[in-house]
Amino acid sequence: MLTVTAFCQQREINLATFYYWARKLRQPSERQRLHPVVLDDLHHTGSVVALCLPNWIRAELPTGLSAAQIRHWLEALQ
Template structure:
């Protein structure tokens, strides 16, 4: 089972528990689910949903930008002009800071 399938499986299991009107402990016992595993996936799915965001970045060549710079346009309206000589780590730091 790949990660996407595991996520889908545990999302369904957690939803079944919510609809079952059983306590988590009772639900796990009735369905042969390890109690700690249930909590691991509950926490993992909850934390993933609240922390992951996807921000598209549009790369356009602009006639007014110099060849020594790269201009980034973020979906939130921010425009950033960065030196083209930056390495990938430095660019990632800037992108993370601007989002």
């Protein structure tokens, strides 16, 4: 078993950063908020649409997907 200091040294993590995230992760999470997403079937000029979700997940989906397919992915990722 490693000490926190040894763990951070092995992974080149600043000790203060480790304790910051440890403290942050122990705190009760904020109330979940709804974020509206507007979907339409318009054609886009790019090849992908990037979705950045509140849970820090980022997904890049092809623009050719229908609104229903995007909705399906959003539900799966949350």
